Amino acid sequence: MSASDEDTRLLSVAESISEGTPVNWNDVDKHDDPAYQDIVTELKVLEGLARVHEDSPKAWGPFAIVGEIARGAFGTVYIADDRSLNLTMALKVIRPRNPEVPLDPGKALTEARLLAKISHPNVVRVFRADRIGDEVGVAMELVKGQTLEDLVQKQSRFSAREATLIGIDLCQALAAVHRSGALHGDIKAHNVMRSEDGRIVLMDFGAGKDLNIAPRYTRLDFVGTPLYMAPEVFGGQPRSKNTDIYSLGVLLYYLVSKAYPVDGSTRTEVERAHQHPGQRVPLRDVRPDLPDEFVRVVDRAVSERPESRYQSAGEFEAALSATLLSENTNWWKYAATAAAVVVGIGLAAWVYRSPGQPSVTAKPEPTLATASATVPPVADSYRIKALLMRERDGVEVPLVQGARLAPSEHLSMDLDLSATAHVYVVNEDERGNSYLLFPLPGREPANPLPPGRHRLPGMLDDEKLYWEVTTAGGREHFMVIASPTRSAMFEKMFASLPSPALNQPISYPKLSSEGLGALRSVGGLAVAPSKSREQLRATPGFALPLTDKEETAQGVWIRQATFENPD
């Protein structure tokens, strides 16, 4: 190639860069002259820099771009409409910008498709991945909410209990990622969201690093967050399941302390600190007030030596769950008691027929189907919103947790479902009496309830039915259960409970201990681990309160509400 040809080719590349049109690097890359090649390398840098300054595209493949969420070293995350499905998604477009950081579009595409196979409520849902030229687009669930980093900054440190429950969710998320054959590679507070309905979601809006994990030590490994990186990664080891567990441990450490076990102001400082064990700060030194069990679990997760850490996300999760039963955690005593009370005690209500009152209800709200039309559904998931209501002067108004009830109060439930579900409502009082409030034998509506809005317990002719509080004393606990499929176990369990009959007093049986155990195993998790873990895992589920927010559920959904019912 003559010098003139070289100039022409370089000028042509420069022209493409300034025009914003694709450069065919294959035409200019093959050259033996190092000086020429150096210029080509820098022109690649300039192309990446020019792209940063470009406006957001109007479209990418089948997606219409409607906004921008974030830009990173590997691309941009957009808010995008899938025009064929009429859904709004997050679209991560991975594009090479810096020749010093290798990016293999084929590999990125393969790994994105791997993640698309993961269906877990705590992992952001990947719907599809496409490649256009050197760019890879990954369409994901658009999660609305705040990152844990936002929450730490705005709300201060988390309690051990909050961090534990988040950690359990993230361990499950990580287990799902690892089962798929993928790694996350960049777990940090910025990459975990608490959605508006309270769901903890592991994601990466940092633009693509998780989708293109370098198999070797490169500068790429430092684009992330060294404060969360395991020491062996600094030493040149590749990322692994174990380094993900380390990062999750650092995240929990950070949530409760706003500090890091190995700190530094620069990447170099962090790396040096890892080389001097004395600079590793045990969690106990930062938060001496935390429960011993929790501190031990987190400190083990962030152990310097990989073999000292938990060897799987499941093992980490079991250890976190065990802390919930620690005698030193007073909050758990309350939660365990509440769970036992919920399923073990009785009901003080019967069905009350509204005496010719006008059919006045609370202000109608849009159904879930219309209200959430822009939120892509998780596979096999459904949305549910359940509000316990009290009748006041002919108007049904929402009951808030902890409200005081009184005998002769009339209660009902406003239920909104996005999919068919089997629903059970159980009430218990503090004397241990249980009662099945819904479904009522021989009355409509009955299970399964179709998608849409329902008022429970239903109507009798043209009149509303209510549950009536008939006795006083202590607290009233309500448990609301929804399941997308009919559960023989639930049917059997609740068959032993009486249902209220119209204007008749009730008896007060107790839910059997066998039923209690079964319910716990269902309420906790979909997977069936060891017996001891079943119980451990079940209990946090019981502690989740019924809120007035719409939630996205997968499998069995259980919530509880407690009200004061003083003598």
Added chain:
Amino acid sequence: MAETRSNATTSLELVIRANAGDDAAVAALYERYKPRLQRWAHNRLPPMARGALQTEDLAQDTLTHVLAHLSAFNPRHEGAFQGYVRTALMNRIRDVARSQKRRGTRDSLDDQLLADDASPLDVAIGRETLDRYDRALERLRPEDRELIIARIEMGLSYEEMRVMFERASVGAVHMALSRALVKLAEEMAHERKR
């Protein structure tokens, strides 16, 4: 990059008229440079600084200040005014970033800085590369430098650049810009070896 509009009057002419007391010229300079500076600043401003002060405010404040003290500006080459206001804005950005850093929070770390200091450009191509780019830019002839910034960082159309740099045709702008980019790549390669 779409062609947008034509500027019949060069910035140099507007500066001269503005210095002579022509308020319309001041207004024209303001309208012309505000969107350019905002676009440029968007990718140069660290997120934590953006949190404290919107990019729009920063660019607007800087431009207002420059136009109020226009007599201090002595144009020496085509595109000089662009370089003048850009330098003023860069200084302002550094001031804001420094003050924010003193009370800011941290995320990821880079070799030289806390990530909250990182602008979108830092994140996209790395601080080290961006520094090399900036140093190489400074080694170019002022007009070449402003050509590149006008097109790449501020998104000016070729027609706007033709007027701004007083070239005979859009084709001449294309050629000048391409040569400037290749020259910049050469300088960056030299910087890498230093």
